[in-house]
Amino acid sequence: MISIGLEGSANKLGIGIISHPAPGKPALILSNLRHTFNAPPGEGFLPKDTAKHHRSWVVKLVKQAMAEAKVSITDIDCICYTKGPGMGAPLQSVAVAARMLSLLWQKELVGVNHCVGHIEMGREITGAQNPVVLYVSGGNTQVIAYAEQRYRIFGEALDIAVGNCLDRFARTLEISNDPAPGYNIEQLAKKGKVLLDLPYAVKGMDCSFSGILASIEILAAELKKNPEWRDPITGEVITTADLCFSLQETVYAMLVEITERAMAHVGSHQVLIVGGVGCNERLQKMMGLMAKDRGGSVFATDERFCIDNGIMIAHAGLLAYKTGFRTALEESTCTQRFRTDEVFVKWRD
Amino acid sequence: MSVQAPPAAIPTPSHIEPPNPSHPASTSPLPLPPIFQHDPAPPQLITQGAEALLYRTTYLLPSIQCALKYRPSKPYRHPILGARLTKHRILSEARVLAKCRKEGVPVPAVYGLDEREGWLMIEWIAGEVLRIKLNEWLKQRKDEKVPEERENAPDGGRIHEGLHVLKGLMGRIGSAVGRMHGVGIVHGDLTTSNLMLRPRSNDTAEGGAGDGDGILDGEVILIDFGLASQSTADEDRAVDLYVLERAFGSTHPRAEGMFSELLAAYGKSFKGANIVLKKLEDVRMRGRKRSMLG
Numbered sequence: 001m002i003s004i005g006l007e008g009s010a011n012k013l014g015i016g017i018i019s020h021p022a023p024g025k026p027a028l029i030l031s032n033l034r035h036t037f038n039a040p041p042g043e044g045f046l047p048k049d050t051a052k053h054h055r056s057w058v059v060k061l062v063k064q065a066m067a068e069a070k071v072s073i074t075d076i077d078c079i080c081y082t083k084g085p086g087m088g089a090p091l092q093s094v095a096v097a098a099r100m101l102s103l104l105w106q107k108e109l110v111g112v113n114h115c116v117g118h119i120e121m122g123r124e125i126t127g128a129q130n131p132v133v134l135y136v137s138g139g140n141t142q143v144i145a146y147a148e149q150r151y152r153i154f155g156e157a158l159d160i161a162v163g164n165c166l167d168r169f170a171r172t173l174e175i176s177n178d179p180a181p182g183y184n185i186e187q188l189a190k191k192g193k194v195l196l197d198l199p200y201a202v203k204g205m206d207c208s209f210s211g212i213l214a215s216i217e218i219l220a221a222e223l224k225k226n227p228e229w230r231d232p233i234t235g236e237v238i239t240t241a242d243l244c245f246s247l248q249e250t251v252y253a254m255l256v257e258i259t260e261r262a263m264a265h266v267g268s269h270q271v272l273i274v275g276g277v278g279c280n281e282r283l284q285k286m287m288g289l290m291a292k293d294r295g296g297s298v299f300a301t302d303e304r305f306c307i308d309n310g311i312m313i314a315h316a317g318l319l320a321y322k323t324g325f326r327t328a329l330e331e332s333t334c335t336q337r338f339r340t341d342e343v344f345v346k347w348r349d
Numbered sequence: 350m351s352v353q354a355p356p357a358a359i360p361t362p363s364h365i366e367p368p369n370p371s372h373p374a375s376t377s378p379l380p381l382p383p384i385f386q387h388d389p390a391p392p393q394l395i396t397q398g399a400e401a402l403l404y405r406t407t408y409l410l411p412s413i414q415c416a417l418k419y420r421p422s423k424p425y426r427h428p429i430l431g432a433r434l435t436k437h438r439i440l441s442e443a444r445v446l447a448k449c450r451k452e453g454v455p456v457p458a459v460y461g462l463d464e465r466e467g468w469l470m471i472e473w474i475a476g477e478v479l480r481i482k483l484n485e486w487l488k489q490r491k492d493e494k495v496p497e498e499r500e501n502a503p504d505g506g507r508i509h510e511g512l513h514v515l516k517g518l519m520g521r522i523g524s525a526v527g528r529m530h531g532v533g534i535v536h537g538d539l540t541t542s543n544l545m546l547r548p549r550s551n552d553t554a555e556g557g558a559g560d561g562d563g564i565l566d567g568e569v570i571l572i573d574f575g576l577a578s579q580s581t582a583d584e585d586r587a588v589d590l591y592v593l594e595r596a597f598g599s600t601h602p603r604a605e606g607m608f609s610e611l612l613a614a615y616g617k618s619f620k621g622a623n624i625v626l627k628k629l630e631d632v633r634m635r636g637r638k639r640s641m642l643g
Contacts, residue, residue: 152599261399286425
């Protein structure tokens with residue numbers, strides 16, 4: 001069976017085509033295209049501009065994806081699109097495109113939860129069986145484990161998402177949004193040495209990032225005022241790289257801690273990291289050290305699958321389609337709020 | 350006599366490959382601080398929690414059992430950050446436990462500590478973690494549905510009694526959490542893994558016995574105050590309840606409907622508890638909002 005997936009819940013427009021051969025065989029990725037809307041440094045992406053970006057690229061990308069996959073319209077079994085969660089305007093643009101394809105090609109629609117898409121794609125690619133999932137992106141920070149037909153959220157950020165914290169800090173320092181603010185912070189952090197004191201806000205399996213963002217912004221303002229600022233202990237000059245380093249070390253330690261807490265709680269030894277922040281190599285390394293201490297292992301994917309993409313929507317949608325799930329045209333809405341645990345996971349035991 | 354305290358059995362499931370087979374010892378916890386390496390009966394590793402390794406050993410006399418909580422430095426964490434957190438958490442845990450003891454909240458007693466070495470020695474609590482007990486109980490009733498709506502089912506008798514037992518337990522948890530909040534402590538990590546059921550020493554079987562199997566009998570003891578702090582803010586108390594509510598729902602989805610019983614008992618447990626319950630609604634809304642963006 002073959003499905004096409006359309007994703008556009010944030011600033012990436014992704015189109016992917018996947019094939020599920022016989023049961024038990026790994027899925028085949030026929031094409032996986034993405035086009036990203038990047039705001040200029042110092043700015044975030046606005047819903048209006050992002051929606052416009054998606055509208056102007058979606059047809060082109062679908063055509064290209066079909067050509068690359070070497071499939072014809074008759075080969076496609078269903079059209080999967082992101083129902084939510086995400087930003088309203090971009091979600092709507094993509095849902096309209098999905099409906100159009102559905103009417104044009106006479107194919108049924110499948111609305112997909114974005115977070116479940118990430119989890120299922122991560123499981124498919126890495127082969128992780130029943131891991132604790134850390135889902136970290138610009139909009140979500142969740143520690144998830146599967147139980148009784150649902151992906152249950154054990155911990156999450158109580159205020160802003162970790163990716164949002166990183167993105168906004170990048171804006172403060174006017175770090176480029178290309179290819180991604182988080183990636184540029186990661187490169188800068190590699191040159192950092194001094195660990196500055198930041199709040200550490202873990203509450204059980206939940207955590208909070210807004211206080212950290214406020215603190216690092218104060219430190220950034222201080223550095224701008226006083227470029228000669230030195231670390232009182234080592235006497236080293238403090239740089240922008242040190243700010244990035246301190247921010248990463250602190251927030252990733254928090255994420256690893258809440259993940260470890262969930263692992264201890266549910267008795268799991270596997271971790272799967274998904275979502276845009278999941279391609280950060282420092283986070284992956286820290287998670288690996290933690291998992292090793294627990295006699296377990298960490299699974300992560302690269303930017304093709306970590307960062308929002310169409311293939312994960314096609315994959316999760318096709319899993320649901322095979323269990324008989326359909327989204328009627330009249331119900332093919334999208335929603336900004338759509339919790340991971342609202343989805344009934346019929347395709348797992 | 351071996352001076353090394355080899356951590357006896359770290360649970361490593363056979364189906365998972367060790368991440369680095371060339372260093373087989375790397376999956377074992379670090380050795381304990383030297384002070385614990387001279388005991389003829391080395392501390393026995395009980396469990397590897399998220400932050401701490403829990404050992405069973407003895408205190409002063411071979412007959413007095415105690416729990417040794419050791420927080421080794423985490424390889425993933427920057428050493429400065431790690432030292433800061435360990436020191437803060439051990440000292441605050443001891444402080445909070447002392448305060449709870451003083452006020453009569455059911456928690457283990459503190460025997461000793463060293464915040465630089467990263468250990469805390471506390472009273473050994475007999476019994477089992479509530480998560481395990483509750484799952485055992487729920488498993489026995491796998492075919493019966495737990496939520497309230499079944500209360501009036503025609504075959505009500507046995508189920509009704511079962512529900513009565515579960516309600517009693519939820520009430521005891523609610524009261525214990527309420528008493529802790531009432532004395533100005535918030536736990537910071539309330540889950541059913543951080544609550545113990547201690548069997549009552551004398552067989553009076555009060556306030557818990559019902560349908561005879563007695564799985565859910567016992568006194569609720571709060572443990573693991575590693576993330577606790579002193580606070581009387583309604584916001585902090587509400588977040589504490591929210592953390593428990595969510596952990597409860599995801600760990601025991603079958604019994605999720607009974608959480609209201611816990612909250613009801615909590616509401617009666619101290620002055621101002623009802624304000625916290627109102628605040629909990631706000632915190633829930635905020636938590637839900639978190640699902641907005643992808």
